[in-house]
Amino acid sequence: xxxxxxxxxxxxxxxxxxxxxxxxxxxxxxxxxxxxxxxxxxxxxxxxxxxxxxxxxxxxxxxxxxxxxxxxxxxxxxxxxxxxxxxxxxxxxxxxxxxxxxxxxxxxxxxxxxxxxxxxxxxxxxxxxxxxxxxxxxxxxxxxxxxxxxxxxxxxxxxxxxxxxxxxxxxxxxxxxxxxxxxxxxxxxxxxxxxxxxxxxxxxxxxxxxxxxxxxxxxxxxxxxxxxxxxxxxxxxxxxxxxxxxxxxx
Amino acid sequence: xxxxxxxxxxxxxxxxxxxxxxxxxxxxxxxxxxxxxxxxxxxxxxxxxxxxxxxxxxxxxxxxxxxxxxxxxxxxxxxxxxxxxxxxxxxxxxxxxxxxxxxxxxxxxxxxxxxxxxxxxxxxxxxxxxxxxxxxxxxxxxxxxxxxxxxxxxxxxxxxxxxxxxxxxxxxxxxxxxxxxxxxxxxxxxxxxxxxxxxxxxxxxxxxxxxxxxxxxxxxxxxxxxxxxxxxxxxxxxxxxxxxxxxxxxxxxxxxxxxxxxxxxxxxxxxxxxxxxxxxxxxxxxxxxxxxxxxxxxxxxxxxxxxxxxxxxxxxxxxxxxxxxxxxxxxxxxxxxxxxxxxxxxxxxxxxxxxxxxxxxxxxxxxxxxxxxxxxxxxxxxxxxxxxxxxxxxxxxxxxxxxxxxxxxxxxxxxxxxxxxxxxxxxxxxxxxxxxxxxxxxxxxxxxxxxxxxxxxxxxxxxxxxxxxxxxxxxxxxxxxxxxxxxxxxxxxxxxxx
Numbered sequence: 001x002x003x004x005x006x007x008x009x010x011x012x013x014x015x016x017x018x019x020x021x022x023x024x025x026x027x028x029x030x031x032x033x034x035x036x037x038x039x040x041x042x043x044x045x046x047x048x049x050x051x052x053x054x055x056x057x058x059x060x061x062x063x064x065x066x067x068x069x070x071x072x073x074x075x076x077x078x079x080x081x082x083x084x085x086x087x088x089x090x091x092x093x094x095x096x097x098x099x100x101x102x103x104x105x106x107x108x109x110x111x112x113x114x115x116x117x118x119x120x121x122x123x124x125x126x127x128x129x130x131x132x133x134x135x136x137x138x139x140x141x142x143x144x145x146x147x148x149x150x151x152x153x154x155x156x157x158x159x160x161x162x163x164x165x166x167x168x169x170x171x172x173x174x175x176x177x178x179x180x181x182x183x184x185x186x187x188x189x190x191x192x193x194x195x196x197x198x199x200x201x202x203x204x205x206x207x208x209x210x211x212x213x214x215x216x217x218x219x220x221x222x223x224x225x226x227x228x229x230x231x232x233x234x235x236x237x238x239x240x241x242x243x244x245x246x247x248x249x250x
Numbered sequence: 251x252x253x254x255x256x257x258x259x260x261x262x263x264x265x266x267x268x269x270x271x272x273x274x275x276x277x278x279x280x281x282x283x284x285x286x287x288x289x290x291x292x293x294x295x296x297x298x299x300x301x302x303x304x305x306x307x308x309x310x311x312x313x314x315x316x317x318x319x320x321x322x323x324x325x326x327x328x329x330x331x332x333x334x335x336x337x338x339x340x341x342x343x344x345x346x347x348x349x350x351x352x353x354x355x356x357x358x359x360x361x362x363x364x365x366x367x368x369x370x371x372x373x374x375x376x377x378x379x380x381x382x383x384x385x386x387x388x389x390x391x392x393x394x395x396x397x398x399x400x401x402x403x404x405x406x407x408x409x410x411x412x413x414x415x416x417x418x419x420x421x422x423x424x425x426x427x428x429x430x431x432x433x434x435x436x437x438x439x440x441x442x443x444x445x446x447x448x449x450x451x452x453x454x455x456x457x458x459x460x461x462x463x464x465x466x467x468x469x470x471x472x473x474x475x476x477x478x479x480x481x482x483x484x485x486x487x488x489x490x491x492x493x494x495x496x497x498x499x500x501x502x503x504x505x506x507x508x509x510x511x512x513x514x515x516x517x518x519x520x521x522x523x524x525x526x527x528x529x530x531x532x533x534x535x536x537x538x539x540x541x542x543x544x545x546x547x548x549x550x551x552x553x554x555x556x557x558x559x560x561x562x563x564x565x566x567x568x569x570x571x572x573x574x575x576x577x578x579x580x581x582x583x584x585x586x587x588x589x590x591x592x593x594x595x596x597x598x599x600x601x602x603x604x605x606x607x608x609x610x611x612x613x614x615x616x617x618x619x620x621x622x623x624x625x626x627x628x629x630x631x632x633x634x635x636x637x638x639x640x641x642x643x644x645x646x647x648x649x650x651x652x653x654x655x656x657x658x659x660x661x662x663x664x665x666x667x668x669x670x671x672x673x674x675x676x677x678x679x680x681x682x683x684x685x686x687x688x689x690x691x692x693x694x695x696x697x698x699x700x701x702x703x704x705x706x707x708x709x710x711x712x713x714x715x716x717x718x719x720x721x722x723x724x725x726x727x728x729x730x731x732x733x734x735x736x737x738x739x740x741x742x743x744x745x746x747x748x
Contacts, residue, residue: 050703051702051703052699052703053695053699054695073702074699074702074703075702075703075704075705075706075707075708077703078702078703078704078705079705083703084703086700086703088696089700090694090696090697090700092697092700092701092714092715092718093718093719094717094718094719094720094721094722095714095715095717095718095721100701100704100714103706103710103714104701104704104705104706105705107704107705107706107707107710108704108705111705143718160704164704164705
């Protein structure tokens with residue numbers, strides 16, 4: 001059984017159909033890259049998997065370990081192990097990162113019927129995780145993403161990914177707004193979290209990111225569909241010839 | 251359903267059931283005849299065994315009140331109050347002098363237990379974990395004065411306070427036992443002629459707390475008064491007077507609740523604070539009067555006059571308030587910065603939900619040289635409520651070097667509520683520096699989704715964002731109350747009882 005299975009997904013936003021029958025199969029341990037031009041529906045796919053309000057699913061299915069994901073509330077999906085690294089992580093003034101992560105982790109544990117983790121135990125855990133990712137402790141004390149640079153925001157996403165230990169991570173345009181050094185640091189963080197049990201779906205516009213996070217499978221999206229799938233060499237091919245060749249295929 | 255929409259729906263569904271303190275205590279009580287007249291005033295004064303000067307003071311206020319009209323400038327709307335349809339005095343029976351806590355009616359003790367207020371003299375254990383890097387938990391003592399309807403039923407830790415020289419007692423007792431102090435200070439901050447509700451209070455106030463901290467004394471514990479309205483159709487008119495003599499310090503907290511009733515009840519209190527040279531008073535309020543039901547029926551009219559006078563040089567008065575209750579709030583805790591180098595602070599969280607109306611803020615009156623003030627106001631409006639900040643900052647001609655910083659932030663939840671900011675600024679001295687910042691924001695869809703994607707429920711997400719919004723003010727509260735206030739804020743905004 002696939003870990004994540006998207007079957008013939010059709011999605012509308014305000015009467016306009018964005019995804020017209022998209023299918024995708026992701027197995028544990030695999031890293032999938034989804035590439036495509038602006039407006040091809042990449043971000044819509046990530047939002048629908050995570051359960052963001054405002055999208056209407058008019059057809060198809062998303063199964064997570066065989067369970068109907070679309071029937072679950074977004075926080076339920078999170079507790080089951082679906083993680084979305086945001087393209088634009090939000091700022092939450094007055095709430096320390098430490099506090100936010102503790103509340104979120106406990107909410108997930110509670111939903112899974114596990115014991116809540118105490119403040120001292122959590123503090124120890126989060127410090128260890130931060131250390132392993134070379135994230136300064138100081139970041140934990142600051143308001144969630146408040147005054148963070150683009151790179152810091154992305155590292156905060158990776159920190160959360162490491163802490164929550166999700167089964168599937170969707171990385172939405174992780175490279176946007178990052179210079180090359182920040183990109184490398186973020187990619188190193190993601191690579192450290194690759195494991196035989198965990199799958200990743202890397203959504204990106206540019207091939208550049210895939211030099212650092214090397215995918216097993218590459219999908220090309222155009223106009224709301226996957227028009228071609230292949231190995232990592234497909235990304236390089238795209239880099240050479242651009243997306244135009246797929247416009248007609250869609 | 252979009253996340254914000256869902257929150258709005260939940261907030262809309264909030265019903266009276268959510269008010270945790272809405273129960274009524276079945277006790278016999280001793281009431282004055284309904285309505286207000288000179289006889290009512292005489293009745294109350296006689297009940298309290300007051301000296302003639304006190305009765306005269308009350309009667310003067312009463313006569314003055316007859317000539318006044320109710321103010322209408324606040325952004326609140328309510329049907330005309332029939333002042334003859336209110337009981338002005340209600341006391342739990344039997345009325346006798348109590349020598350120890352064990353003589354209090356067990357029903358009343360139970361009431362306070364239910365409310366979580368310790369009347370027995372036990373040290374309160376902080377039941378919370380210290381924040382990372384924060385100080386370890388310590389046992390702390392809090393002296394409590396409990397006011398039930400019109401009378402004070404218990405004051406704890408009297409002996410220990412006495413040893414430190416601190417006077418903390420019901421004001422009715424202070425009038426008899428320390429007339430010289432009461433006469434010297436009562437009505438000097440809020441004169442009997444001050445405003446309609448304060449004048450009414452002056453005529454009919456029944457009890458409240460009196461605090462005197464002698465020179466150089468740092469009050470050894472937090473002082474606290476807990477107000478409870480129980481009787482039907484009863485107004486509560488408490489009067490609090492706190493004097494911090496030269497170089498002294500005291501921290502004081504008041505809490506309030508009332509049963510759920512369909513009719514509106516009037517609460518018109520007066521609080522006067524006086525700080526002499528180098529003294530400091532920190533006054534915190536957690537106000538949770540019954541706000542009315544989901545149709546806007548019932549609830550407390552909270553028309554309160556609170557004012558502090560920094561009479562001495564280098565003195566300081568700090569107001570912190572967390573306002574979550576009452577159908578209508580009309581309240582402006584203020585500071586008169588009379589002494590040179592004196593400073594005033596106002597930290598406020600005002601939350602309105604359902605049909606609540608809040609018109610609250612502060613006045614910082616700079617009279618002395620180099621006086622400074624700071625105003626941090628956080629208004630949160632949800633449901634169909636209206637939330638107004640109204641504040642005055644003024645510098646007198648002689649207030650050279652006066653400084654003020656004001657920040658008013660409003661947070662809206664849903665689209666049927668309103669937030670308003672009405673600042674008044676008057677500077678008659680050209681060296682005054684006044685800063686004013688104001689923001690209004692909504693909890694955005696994106697922020698909520700981010701939190702929910704991390705596993706938090708809708709309600710937890712709203713609670714988290716709101717608590718972040720009010721953090722600057724919560725930090726001003728004593729630790730235990732900050733935790734309590736945080737819970738209260740979540741309860742006020744959530745669809746379920748905590």
